[in-house]
Amino acid sequence: xxxxxxxxxxxxxxxxxxxxxxxxxxxxxxxxxxxxxxxxxxxxxxxxxxxxxxxxxxxxxxxxxxxxxxxxxxxxxxxxxxxxxxxxxxxxxxxxxxxxxxxxxxxxxxxxxxxxxxxxxxxxxxxxxxxxxxxxxxxxxxxxxxxxxxxxxxxxxxxxxxxxxxxxxxxxxxxxxxxxxxxxxxxxxx
Numbered sequence: 001x002x003x004x005x006x007x008x009x010x011x012x013x014x015x016x017x018x019x020x021x022x023x024x025x026x027x028x029x030x031x032x033x034x035x036x037x038x039x040x041x042x043x044x045x046x047x048x049x050x051x052x053x054x055x056x057x058x059x060x061x062x063x064x065x066x067x068x069x070x071x072x073x074x075x076x077x078x079x080x081x082x083x084x085x086x087x088x089x090x091x092x093x094x095x096x097x098x099x100x101x102x103x104x105x106x107x108x109x110x111x112x113x114x115x116x117x118x119x120x121x122x123x124x125x126x127x128x129x130x131x132x133x134x135x136x137x138x139x140x141x142x143x144x145x146x147x148x149x150x151x152x153x154x155x156x157x158x159x160x161x162x163x164x165x166x167x168x169x170x171x172x173x174x175x176x177x178x179x180x181x182x183x184x185x186x187x188x189x190x
Contacts, residue, residue: 001075007050007061015054018086019079020047021061051083058083093117096143098180115148116158117186119177142177145169150190158185 007021023046024039052059060083068076085092095104102121109116121139124131146152155164155175164186167174177186 001073001079003062003064003067003076004071005063005067007048009048010052010059010061012049012052012054012059015049015052015059017049017052018083019050021050022047051079053086056087058086092147094145095119096145098139098142102139102180113150113190115146115150115152115188115190117144117146117188118183119180119186120183121180122182136182138179138181140179142180143174144177144186145172145174146188147172148188148190152188152190154187154189156187158187 003021022041022043024041048061049059050061060080064076064080064083067073068080093104093106095102098104098119098121101123102119105118107116107118119142122133122136125134152166152173155166155173156162157164157177164175164177173188175186177184
């Protein structure tokens with residue numbers, strides 16, 4: 001993976017290293033070597049920790065969130081999200097089939113013995129200075145894996161109360177949302 005912004009050269013003492021970075025053959029500047037975008041890495045270079053974990057701290061040598069904001073590379077986003085997953089220990093969920101325009105939030109309502117998974121999917125279109133949603137495109141067969149400390153007894157679509165089949169998977173549960181048309185709430189009762 002190529003990082004355009006500079007990273008810090010460090011040593012990982014006692015930490016687990018998940019990725020290394022290698023310096024390029026040369027640094028590009030406006031005065032020298034600016035005729036091409038990518039500089040190949042120097043195979044004879046020392047390696048430095050790019051992602052390392054020590055206890056509950058994860059270190060990233062490059063500013064991956066800034067890289068993603070600036071360049072828009074999916075690799076930067078995925079590495080950053082995976083680094084967050086190394087330390088996040090709360091209730092976790094994984095969504096497959098929603099796409100990059102999907103948004104998911106999960107709230108816990110202990111007084112009602114349930115979790116609510118709110119999902120939206122829409123593709124904004126740039127119109128002048130505004131982003132608007134002109135077309136609603138449904139998404140089908142969204143696979144959800146949830147890992148919670150409570151034993152989930154019932155899963156259903158909030159408004160229609162359509163029951164979703166729960167598939168146990170070790171200490172997780174899986175279920176499939178048949179259709180998402182802009183917004184839905186999935187209720188998981190324990």
